[in-house]
Amino acid sequence: MRIGALVRNADLAHDAEFARSYPAVAEALLSGASAQLRNAATVGGNLMQRTRCAYFYDAGSACNRRWPGAGCDALKGENRLHAVLGWSEGCIATHPSDFCVPLVAFDAVVEIEGKGGRRELPLEALHRLPGETPERETALERGDLIVALRLPTEAKDFARHARYIKVRERTSYAFAVVSAAAAFRIEGGKIREARLALGGVAAKPWRAREAEQVLAGARPDPAVYREAARAALAAAKPSGDNAFKIELAQRIVARALTLAARGTPDRIPALPGSPFSSVAGA
Amino acid sequence: MTVELSLTRDPAHIRHGSNIGQPMTRTDGVLKVTGKARYAADNHPAGMVYAVIATSCIARGRVTSLDVAAAKRYPGVIDVMTPAHKPELAEDPDAKGNPFAFRMELLQSDEVRYANQAIAVVIAETLEAATEGAALLSPRYQVEIARVGLDAGEAYAPPVVGIGNPAEVRHGDIDAGMAAATKLTDATYETPAQYHNAMEPHAIVAVWDGDRLFIDTPSQGMGFAQMRVAGLFGIPPANIHINSPFLGGGFGSKGLISGPQVLGIMAAKLIGRPVKLVLRRGQMYGPVGHRPPTRQRIRIGTDDAGVLAVINHEARVTTSSFDDFYEPAADASHTLYASPAIRTAHEAVRVDTGTPLFMRAPGEATGSIVLESAIDEAAFACGIDPLEFRLKNYAEVEPTTGKPFSSKALRQCYARAAERFGWAGRPLQPRQMRDENGFLVGWGMGTATFPAIMFQGNARAVIRADGNGVMETGAHDMGQGAWTALAQISADSLGLDFDQLTFRSGSSDLPDAGIAGGSGHTATVGAAIHNAGAAVIAKLAELATTDERSPLFGAGNAGVVARGGRLHRRDDDARSESYVEILARAGLAEVDASGSGAADAAAQSQYAMHAHGAVFAEVKVDPELGQIRATRLVGAFAAGRIINPLMVQSQLRGGMIWGLSFALHEEAVMDHRSGRILNANLAEYHVPVNADVPPMEVITVDEHDPHVNPLGIKGVGEIGITGSAGAVANAVFHATGIRVRNFPIKIEEIVMGLG
Structure with missing residues (x-):
């Protein structure tokens, strides 16, 4: 599946074939922003959202992304929703995209037109962790243009067991506190292959390969989900008043895995990504 | 022949009910949904230019330099208003003339009192040029350490809270109540700073014509605004024409009227051209008031049977470093529950913010969520159902004053x-109830209350020779439906059909018409309209009943009644005469009369007047993830006479949603070092979206109140928040067993509390 960079989020999510093939991606898209924003936002634009926080926007605050070397006022500031994985003293902001979370789980590839011609990059390699150079957010070079996004055909094999779950502070038009995309290929009652990624926890959409390894070959049951959740957050540490996010992330991982194993719903719920998506009328 | 003028509480001439009480849709509805309603910022007088405020990004200190030259060099920039270059004012903007005068920043100095304060105004031919000019000012500051939060400084007892309420009220023997109590709830709650966030930002279009001033600006109190602007610019109030439809x-x-609006008037004066100034969303977090954060300790003592012995409600609030407004949070405990001993007390801390001001249910909202949560705690401590507990402690008279209520249908509610x-x-x-999906289910309740307040308002009524009527009053429609409800009262007061x-x-x-606040606008202006209508009908009645040619001759003024454009004899409905006939015979083009409305001091001293x-509320909570979803809200309210059930339902519904917002969503996040608000935008300052609003039901309970005012109106503008916020919070406790005492309730408290 090749998706042009200028395709609108809403058009993509509502494309019947796309939603059937990649239901967790469609659910993630529809859980993002608001209906109005989804009507305007594009695939390429979504990938290129800045990793940011309130201090990035506040011109009076120090922010290494805005002004390399200035420092990070978020570090000892109001930071209950900041990163718990992959952060550095240079930046503790999170990447806000919902869309990118299942995309990295499914090994999406970005097509880039640059000075040296066209090249490809795994989406997972597009966003960078802050390290010493938080101002360098992506692997793009000057003059690069994202022209398309590709989802490998194998990603369709997960279509029957794929969910995106997002906890947020209101039901729409709010970034994830933490989110998770989970998908399985289940054969003979066993997990043949698992995919897992988290959102709202790091400067990039966070692929949890250690957790996937825990799940591969196991029988789908709550104990193994919990073990996978622990593995996914093993490296996590609070960057401020956000230790709860480590616990919450593990629970969301376990929930997303549980729901994915239960099976993709016939249609995308009215409250996409919501823990309450199963509630009648919700 | 003696004219019997009956202008008592039940005037003889007027039959209310033909229009009052009808669920009429908004008379301005079509204008609004078709975009034809002209709001202040929609005005573009010829020659108009744009002013943009440059705001401070520090919360305390001084501006040491502004690059005015850079701003002025930018194409299109006309002028830059600064402390060194501005029109002279006739009055110090920091002067305190009356309890409703609050200090404002009109570039009177280089001092910075809070983040987002105006430090300069750039005037340009286009909005874009003014915006760019403001950015080019590149201010430099001498920064002082900002005082932020409820522990920023020494607390002190404010002289008064709200408008003129005593900071401390004692009723009964608190010590004896504490000693008598066998069960004691002692809990400390916190509520956050909140900002009004009206959809329409503060805006002004100002046009000077000599010493006359024409302004389009949204106002809830044009009379007050006229007085303030008159004082500041040294011109008579009558020279100021405010348009605020x-x-x-x-x-x-x-x-x-706020500082930024006055800056627009100053900018127009400075350059001698019409000026438009509109606040950006982020600029509304500072100079136009807010609900301050509170920390409230409440002690509720009962006997073993759950009968109240004492309520001791203490509130710490913040106010600005330079002015005095004190959120009367603890006052919420004055009226609801029959405790033999009640104490309410306030203390304050000065911080570097704009001055907090009235925000929908000021004091009642912050106090109610705490009182209702603590009452829930007390009921739980006694092992009594929260509704039964409230009924057991039902106040038959106002507890702190001993006055009877003018009416109180709370039991029916x-x-x-x-x-x-x-x-x-x-x-x-x-934690006893689950739904079919395994979500925790909780039910909570709260009592709502708001005082029946009236201000002073006036109206003028006219009956014309063609039989049609006019009612004039400078009232304010904030969206609550004044255009419709007041017109309904007008039609009945003139005995005319609506059209x-x-x-x-x-x-x-x-x-x-006085101020549209305190939930008192319909009551105040309604009374003025009613009295103006009664007075003009009295004039018609006098013309008719003293004229031998009239079928009403000799009926006496009290012997007629106005209906459908005619006066009828009270004792013989068949004998009547139209307004047209009466005025034609008298040879008059029209008759007019004025009326005013205000609180009846005698009735107020005798009765406690409150809506109830x-x-x-029902909420569901995810037992692992802690996410909360409100699933049902039911409210019943008794607020005297209901003028328009549609508008009233809408007001109450909106208030209840605000209560939900208070409990679960709304909070201004301030950096504890800089004093800057980090979420000064509608993306991050969360109010509920449609998907957060549960199915709601609003019930209005009939209540006849002969004492509050001639029409028996109590007002519904603010009461919906009270009760609702506590009900939602209590439902969260009932679902989870977790009592969160910091609002809004955050997911981490639930996640970590669920274990």
Whole structure:
């Protein structure tokens, strides 16, 4: 599946074939922003959202992304929703995209037109962790243009067991506190292959390969989900008043895995990504 | 022949009910949905230019330099107004003339009192040029350490809270109450700073013509605004013409004219051209008031049977470093529950913010969520159902004053809402109910209350020779429906069908209608309209009943009644005469009369006057993830006479949603070092979206109140928040067993509390 960079989020999510093939991606898209924003936002634009926080926007605050070397006022500031994985003293902001979370789980590839011609990059390699150079957010070079996004055909094999779950502070038009995309290929009652990624926890959409390894070959049951959740957050540490996010992330991982194993719903719920998506009328 | 003028509480001439009480849709609805309603910022007088405020990004200190030259070099920039270059004012903007005068920043110095304060105004031919000019000012500061939060400094006892309320009130013997109590709830709660966030930002279009001033600006109080502007510019109030037909919400933030609006007037004066100034969303977090954060300790003592012995409600609030407004949070405990001993007390801390001001249910909202949560705690401590506990401690008279209530149908509110909600059989213990999906389910309730306040308002009524009528009053429609409800009262007050009436409003050139605040606008202006109508009908009646040619001759003024454009004999309905006939025979083009409305001091000294209500909430909580979803809200309210059930339902519904917002969403996040607000935008300052609003039901309970005012109106603008916020919070406790005492309730408290 090749998706042009200028395709609108809403058009993509509502494309019947796309939603059937990649239901967790469609659910993630529809859980993002608001209906109005989804009507305007594009695939390429979504990938290129800045990793940011309130201090990035506040011109009076120090922010290494805005002004390399200035420092990070978020570090000892109001930071209950900041990163718990992959952060550095240079930046503790999170990447806000919902869309990118299942995309990295499914090994999406970005097509880039640059000075040296066209090249490809795994989406997972597009966003960078802050390290010493938080101002360098992506692997793009000057003059690069994202022209398309590709989802490998194998990603369709997960279509029957794929969910995106997002906890947020209101039901729409709010970034994830933490989110998770989970998908399985289940054969003979066993997990043949698992995919897992988290959102709202790091400067990039966070692929949890250690957790996937825990799940591969196991029988789908709550104990193994919990073990996978622990593995996914093993490296996590609070960057401020956000230790709860480590616990919450593990629970969301376990929930997303549980729901994915239960099976993709016939249609995308009215409250996409919501823990309450199963509630009648919700 | 003696003319019997009957202008008592039950005037002889007027039959209310033909229009009052009808669920009429908004008379301005079509204008609004078609975009034809002209709000302040929609005005573009010829030659108009744009002003943009440059705001401070520090919360305390001084501006040491502004690059005015850089701003002025930018193409299109006309001038830059700064402390060194501005029109002279006739009055110090820091002067305190009356309790409603608050200090404002009009570039009187280089001092910075809070983040987002105006430090300069750039005037340009286009909005873009003014915006760029403001950015080019590149201010430098001498920064002082900002005082932020409820522990920023020494607390002190404020002289008064709200407008003139004593900071401490004692009723009964607190020590004896504490000693007598066998069960004591002692809990400390915190509520956050909140900002009004009216959809329409504060805006002004100002045009000077000599020493006359024409302004389009949203106002909840044109009379006050006229007085303030008159003082500042040294011109008579009558020279100031304010046009304010529609407000895109006010919630108290447009009750008093704000500094930025006056800066627009100054800019127009400085350059001698019409100027438009509109605040950006982020600029509304500072100079136009807010609800301050509070920390409230409340002690509720009862005997073993749950009978109250004492309520001791203490509130610490913040105010600005330079002015005095004190959120009367603890006052919420004055009226609701019959405790033999009640103490309410306030203390304050000065911080580097704009001055907090009236925000929808000021004091009642912050106090109610705490009182209702603590009452829930007390009921739980006694092992008593929260509704039963409230009924057991029902106040038959106002507890702190001993006055009887002018009317109080709260029992009916409890009963109707509880029945509709299905409260019976609710388990006392929390965490007992689950839905079919395994979500925790909780039910909570709260009592709603708000005082029946009146201000002073005037109206002028006219009956014309063609039989049609006019009612004029400078009232304010914030979206609550004044254009409709006041017109309904007008039509009945003139004895006319609705389509025979011209209702004029929204301008300071009309009789001063007082402030649209305190939930008292319909009551105040309604009374003025009623009295103006009665007075003009009395004139018609006098013409008719003293004229031998009239079928009404000799009936006496009290012997006629106005209806459908005619006066009828009270004792013989068949004998009547139309307004047209009466005026034609008298040879008059029209008759007019004025009326005013205000609180009746005698009745107020005799009775406690409050609206009441009961709100029941259901929430569901994810037992692992802690996410909360409100799933049902039912409220029943008794607020005297209901003028328009549609508008009233809408007001109450909106208030209840605000209560939900208070409990679960709304909070201004301030950096504890810089004093800057980090979420000064509608993306991050969360209010509920449609998907967060549950199915709601609003019940209005009939209440006849002969004492509050001639029409028996109590007002519904603010009461909906009270009760609702506590009901939602209590439902969260009932679902989870977790009592969160910091609002809004955050996911981490639930996640970590669920274990």
